[in-house]
Amino acid sequence: MRIVVLLKAVPIVGTERLLDAFRVDRGSGLEANGNDEYVLEAALQLTEQHGGEVTLLTMGPAGALEALRKGLAMGAARAVHVQDDAVAGSDARGTVRVLAAALGRLEYDLVFAGADSSDGLGGVVPAWLAARLGLPYLSYAARIEPGPGGATVRVHRISPTGFDLLEAPMPALVMGTQLLGEPRYPSLRGIMQARTKEIATWSLADCGLQPSEVGPAAASSEIVGATPPPPRGGATIVRDQPDAAVAQIVDFLASRRLV
Amino acid sequence: MGSAIWAVAELADGAPTRLSLELATLARTLAEAMGAEATTVLVAPGAAAAAPALAQHGPGVLVVDTAASEELASAAVVSARVATLAAERGPAWILCGASPDGKDVAGQLAALLDWPVLVNGAAVRWQDGAPLVEMSIFGGRLVTESRPTASPAVIVVRPGAIAAEEAPAPGAVEAVEVVPGRELPAVRIVERVAEAAAAASIEEARIIVAGGRGVGGPEGFAVIEDLADALGGAVGATRAVVDAGWISYSQQIGQTGKIVKPALYVACGISGAIQHKVGMQTSGTIVAINRDPDAPIVEFADLVVIGDLFEIAPRLAAAVRARKA
Ligand SMILES: Cc1cc2nc3c(=O)[nH]c(=O)nc-3n(C[C@H](O)[C@H](O)[C@H](O)COP(=O)(O)OP(=O)(O)OC[C@H]3O[C@@H](n4cnc5c(N)ncnc54)[C@H](O)[C@@H]3O)c2cc1C
Ligand SMILES: Nc1ncnc2c1ncn2[C@@H]1O[C@H](COP(=O)(O)O)[C@@H](O)[C@H]1O
Numbered sequence: 001m002r003i004v005v006l007l008k009a010v011p012i013v014g015t016e017r018l019l020d021a022f023r024v025d026r027g028s029g030l031e032a033n034g035n036d037e038y039v040l041e042a043a044l045q046l047t048e049q050h051g052g053e054v055t056l057l058t059m060g061p062a063g064a065l066e067a068l069r070k071g072l073a074m075g076a077a078r079a080v081h082v083q084d085d086a087v088a089g090s091d092a093r094g095t096v097r098v099l100a101a102a103l104g105r106l107e108y109d110l111v112f113a114g115a116d117s118s119d120g121l122g123g124v125v126p127a128w129l130a131a132r133l134g135l136p137y138l139s140y141a142a143r144i145e146p147g148p149g150g151a152t153v154r155v156h157r158i159s160p161t162g163f164d165l166l167e168a169p170m171p172a173l174v175m176g177t178q179l180l181g182e183p184r185y186p187s188l189r190g191i192m193q194a195r196t197k198e199i200a201t202w203s204l205a206d207c208g209l210q211p212s213e214v215g216p217a218a219a220s221s222e223i224v225g226a227t228p229p230p231p232r233g234g235a236t237i238v239r240d241q242p243d244a245a246v247a248q249i250v251d252f253l254a255s256r257r258l259v
Numbered sequence: 260m261g262s263a264i265w266a267v268a269e270l271a272d273g274a275p276t277r278l279s280l281e282l283a284t285l286a287r288t289l290a291e292a293m294g295a296e297a298t299t300v301l302v303a304p305g306a307a308a309a310a311p312a313l314a315q316h317g318p319g320v321l322v323v324d325t326a327a328s329e330e331l332a333s334a335a336v337v338s339a340r341v342a343t344l345a346a347e348r349g350p351a352w353i354l355c356g357a358s359p360d361g362k363d364v365a366g367q368l369a370a371l372l373d374w375p376v377l378v379n380g381a382a383v384r385w386q387d388g389a390p391l392v393e394m395s396i397f398g399g400r401l402v403t404e405s406r407p408t409a410s411p412a413v414i415v416v417r418p419g420a421i422a423a424e425e426a427p428a429p430g431a432v433e434a435v436e437v438v439p440g441r442e443l444p445a446v447r448i449v450e451r452v453a454e455a456a457a458a459a460s461i462e463e464a465r466i467i468v469a470g471g472r473g474v475g476g477p478e479g480f481a482v483i484e485d486l487a488d489a490l491g492g493a494v495g496a497t498r499a500v501v502d503a504g505w506i507s508y509s510q511q512i513g514q515t516g517k518i519v520k521p522a523l524y525v526a527c528g529i530s531g532a533i534q535h536k537v538g539m540q541t542s543g544t545i546v547a548i549n550r551d552p553d554a555p556i557v558e559f560a561d562l563v564v565i566g567d568l569f570e571i572a573p574r575l576a577a578a579v580r581a582r583k584a
Contacts, residue, residue, distance in 0.1 A: 013533055014536075124378055127366025221405045225403065245571060
């Protein structure tokens with residue numbers, strides 16, 4: 001099974017900020033998006049059990065390299081890094097254009113994506129990409145396995161009461177969640193091996209795209225204002241015995257009309 | 260393109276979800292401000308029976324019954340039909356809910372129509388001839404306002420952006436047959452597996468009582484459930500306890516769980532790690548019960564009770580019930 005994992009390098013959670021032009025600052029401190037590590041883990045387990053290889057694909061700045069190296073150390077075979085000054089500031093549509101074009105140059109049975117990214121929180125890139133590429137789309141996966149016969153993929157899609165067992169022919173795009181399982185830590189051996197693995201760097205032109213199709217120029221919305229919410233903290237601290245403490249909580253909730 | 264605004268609705272157990280009723284209400288209020296027409300589109304098996312409840316909330320309802328596609332994953336079926344209707348009738352804006360199905364539909368609609376998408380709308384209002392979309396980003400550390408640079412566009416709206424409200428006069432229901440211009444690849448539902456009763460949705464709850472590792476084990480959650488019941492709220496959780504198997508993933512709050520914004524969040528035995536904080540820090544009021552005065556949550560709560568949750572929570576439940584009686 002050849003699996004391409006879409007791995008986004010995001011600002012370290014808790015340190016995100018906007019640049020003056022209201023774009024997300026990707027200049028420093030990037031890490032692999034949490035959800036993408038879950039789908040990577042699932043991809044590695046599938047290829048370990050059923051044969052095949054995992055390719056990482058990312059669109060992002062130079063700083064995304066570290067997240068790719070970690071993915072390679074975890075066990076991916078190779079990585080493709082679409083890096084081009086023109087793609088900075090792309091919205092979801094620009095991102096989909098780039099990822100679709102890059103996938104057009106790769107061979108795969110399955111494409112894996114995370115449920116959402118911690119900086120964008122859109123969660124629409126995977127569905128968009130699948131429809132654009134004409135791939136069956138299986139989302140919110142808690143479990144991914146080969147279907148009977150081997151030409152299909154089966155996914156447990158989380159439902160309000162349990163899961164729906166989905167099946168579709170390959171190639172297909174699967175979007176996955178944390179329920180796929182804890183990602184492994186790279187082993188020392190994995191880290192050593194990763195040094196010799198290939199990271200291909202592709203430009204926009206390599207993907208067959210024009211700069212006008214991506215980046216801020218092609219963005220379809222603009223941020224017109226940004227305000228931090230009122231600061232929190234300065235909490236009232238209660239250290240009384242349980243009964244007295246509870247009386248204080250009730251008074252506090254009543255004062256805010258919450259009980 | 261015209262100037263109409265559409266809302267894409269979805270059903271749960273045969274009835275419109277609360278988020279769908281909110282979208283219908285939002286479409287109606289935006290249409291009033293725009294001086295345009297609002298329509299709710301419902302594509303589902305059994306759509307006709309559920310349409311009146313949507314029509315109560317104002318806009319006319321376009322109904323497409325897809326009983327024949329019941330064994331297929333719904334998003335591809337819905338988006339192919341909504342896209343075809345949109346291409347025929349030309350709305351300027353389409354609202355989708357930020358539910359799993361709603362986000363799937365939004366992405367697929369964008370591909371089929373080649374429209375842009377604004378995601379994660381926490382509120383939408385009409386200003387200077389365009390929708391202004393408020394979003395909470397970076398785990399609630401920043402609130403932005405965005406505007407589409409052109410119409411048409413898809414806008415994804417989170418639960419709670421507006422209160423669902425019935426209209427003075429219900430809208431008209433129109434049943435239509437749609438032959439999609441382009442079908443998306445079908446995904447078959449082999450089996451629907453029920454493992455547990457659906458818990459109260461945390462994204463829609465006004466009050467959440469959440470438990471973390473301090474709850475000690477699956478039995479410990481009885482205390483959390485009881486307090487939630489007394490307060491009339493839903494039960495939330497951290498990833499630590501979901502990973503431990505004490506409670507279902509659907510209740511997880513945080514970076515790789517759900518983002519919530521209740522009026523009251525009661526955190527019991529939760530340290531307040533950044534990945535949890537980003538899912539709940541915009542709550543109206545945060546109350547923390549923790550043994551450790553140095554836990555990070557102390558820094559962003561409004562009221563902190565230092566103590567053992569097993570001593571505090573049951574007494575609090577009793578006190579709240581006594582007060583309500
Ligand atoms: C990629 C990634 C994604 C993640 N996503 C999420 C997410 O979506 N949601 C999430 O929650 N976490 C997430 N995490 C995990 C997060 O980092 C923390 O590990 C987790 O939130 C800790 O859960 P906790 O507060 O229950 O446990 P702990 O950090 O162990 O805290 C337990 C707290 O309970 C207190 N306590 C213990 N006993 C009692 C008692 N009897 N009475 C009162 N207080 C008591 C302790 O003082 C302590 O503060 C993620 C991590 C990663 C790496
Ligand atoms: N720039 C990117 N490079 C690689 N994958 C991406 C990129 N942006 C989004 N994705 C994939 O799409 C998923 C959902 O992202 P989003 O729609 O931005 O929330 C992520 O978890 C990734 O798998």
